[in-house]
Amino acid sequence: MDHPPGGKGLRSCPAQMTILATLVVLGVLIFVHELGHFWAARSVGVRVERFSIGLGPRVYGFQRGDTEYVISAIPLGGYVKMAGMDDEVMEKIEGGKAPPHGSQADEAYPAAPAAPATLPGPESPRDSTGDFDSKPVWARVWVISAGVIMNFLFAFVAYTAVAGLWGSAEPDTLRVGDVRTELLAPGTSALSDVPIGAELTGIGARTPAHWGEVREALLDLPAGPVEIRFAAGAAAATGPQAGAVEITIPEDRADRIRVAQALEYWIDPVVGGIEPGTPASRAGLRTGDRILEVDGEAVERWFPFTRMIQDRPERASILLVERDGERLELEITPGSAQGEDPFTGEIRTIGRIGVLPEPPPTAWARLGPADAVVFGARQTWGITVFIVEFLGQLVTGQASPRNLGSIVTIGEISGQAAAAGLPEFLSFMALLSINLAILNLLPIPVLDGGHLVFLGLEAVRGRPVSVEQRMRWSQVGFVVLIGIMVLALGNDFMRLFGL
Template sequence: MIYVFGFILTLGILIVIHEYGHYRVAVACGVKVLRFSVGFGRVLWRRQATPQSTEFVLCALPLGGYVKMLDEREAPVAPDQLDGAFNRKPLWQRTAIVAAGPIANLLLAVFLFTASYWIGTDEPKAVMGAPVAGSLADRAGLRAGDWARATSRDGVEWHDVRSMIDLRWAVTQAALRAEPLQLMVTDRAGHGRRTVALPLDSINTQDVDAKTMQRIGLGSAFSEPVLGKVVAGGPADKAGLMAGDRVLSIDDAPVIDGGSLRSTIMASGRDGTARPMHWKVDRAGRTVELTVTPNVVADNGKTVGRIELVPGQPFETVTVRYGVFEGIAQGASQTWQMSVMTVKMLGKMVIGQASLKNLSGPLTIADYAGQSVRLGLPYYLGFLAVVSVGLGVLNLLPLPVLDGGHLMYYLFEGVTGKPVSELWLDRLQRGGVAIMLMMMSLALYNDVARLLGLQ
């Protein structure tokens, strides 16, 4: 239920703000607004102060909205109301009205990011777990327990890393730009500062997702290899493992952190058979040796080992919070960076340099909306800001059914001095609808594939 609530709340806020941008600028330009609708289909709620004022409605299908303005191209307009017709307004006003929706979403993102930064969030400290063997991070010399303090594109200008989320964001951007990234790291105590170069220009970044991070070598944040809860009656309990045991080695291979412990347990069932493992643990200062035989279970089409315990302690977290002016600056910067990254990713998908699997639809939005609502207000605000950026950028694409398509019409009109003909408007509209239907179908397919574990 929380996912449905989060999804409806997210769409409701973003649609209202987007359409309010159109509405507010239209009214400021003297255009008569006939209807302000949130959603499509059957009207659930309606309010109109007077017969001559704007009608505000809430409809049953909350997947969009619209602002209907007085326009001679849609219906006859009385002579005494021609001054309020949209089509009678000068080009710059029509352009401002159309652009106001996406701009409202981008401004909302700045506000939401800023509010999230002001409130503060608890995020994993940028202390890295053991890098994947053979990955870029492993070959570059990063080790479990390395604490990332700053990143740089050129080794001259450095940017502080406040959390693991900061680090992942910097790595993601560098990977999309196909350029190396330099890290300034220390040990967990803050000693032994050194610089490590990640050659991110050497990897294929069609998909910047969890698998890409695995290839780069950035897994989970560091956690102590100390056992958490042991499920009664499970393989770990039967073998004699206890909560609080510090794992020293498995099959004589040292266990460095909770992430490598988790990977080793899962790999024990990789060939489909339960392979007994020889464990050494530290229990209250003495070494205990145990034999642990996992259960073999299916997970996303693969067989993995499970021993029914919590492998490792919780990550160390830091509270990331910004002051008033720094929060505003960071909110604006994050909105700009995400907008640029979104445009670049869409461009790469068009020319085939990025996978179409990066497109997400309503099911993914609902999933993340529900998760962020559970985590708390600052996390939900951050999620809402990300979706608002995506909506703002998407609506600026030069597709006829979107705001960006109308802006292209106005650009043509400004250059040629005459509007696009009705014939071409109809053709472009049909083409735009077809493209949007294909994009929506692909996004929904990706959503379902992710839910079924096919991606």
């Protein structure tokens, strides 16, 4: 997680802060999701009987109008109980239950006292105009979809607020890590003469302060000749100690983007993250390990290390790493996968070991209101695409199920993000909100996505799916969901115990 200047990024924090941060994250996101259902239901005339944050026994509540507002004991979900929606089905969809009055369950889950009213007799017809099931399909789709829509909207607003108040997070470095010559447009080949390890000092009339401004200059400067200045000093791995090269900024926007992508910032060959169940995990690599050699070939920065691994699918290799001042040799066999080579673009079998680099320090680039809105939209879309692609990789076996995390992971990262600062905390909440939205759209009957499938079938067939069928599929979906939760919880416990 990135941090503002002077911060220290994600770090451990007291247990009290972790618990409080977790409750805030879950409480806010559940409230936002259920508020979407609530507002949508009210907008189409559906009567809402209960709005609950949390599951299980009622801790606090009050009655206002037709709706009972409740805070329940277990902060792992919430629900909106709508009139005319079968209680059992609603329990499966939202994770809550409104027990019938007069049952023993009333004692364990008491309703807030309501104003005295004259109860209808056995022969009195019940007014069903406010029932969920009495509304047309489009209205019910709107009600069910609104929770997910609110989660996406919350993420967009949070990312926009972070960008507007603090800025966008950019690598706080000017050191050149690589020049991808295959991406250079005509007139820009001189960029390959910039020494690896050099510090960029100027691009035309601009003096960049961080890598975001390097990228911005290459994208925004007028087309034509421009001088790229650098000061290498002792940091340079190759080439002269200082100097300049001249390139021609292309007219075409696509060519400009390729040039900006060709110039990459320096990343030290230090492990910043390890995916569980991967070759890196099995080989004994740890976060903080510095990669020194691969099969006797020296490693100075992250990009060459990535290339070495990609060129060694299913080939046993020896890594020399530095850990706590000591040098260790680890044997590792990269896995293999068909994919696009990120350096050449060709589809081939590439090696993967499941590691991420330790990112450089972060600088915050100020953005104006319009740019902040654009940033919020792009960030929300980019994270959405990333999560959807990850779910696809889970289905196809390209990603390990051990990457799934439970409430334990959420709590751990919530505490770390809270300790890092408000922008990190808001950014994490936005990320988790998108996760919640996408997971709720999965076609599992206990989730919003499953209910949308039922409504789609009703629209096609012209009649609703029977309560019996919904209950049957809801039970299957409930088992699937519990299985996923147990798997995620098991992953966290294995990670905590180093398994």
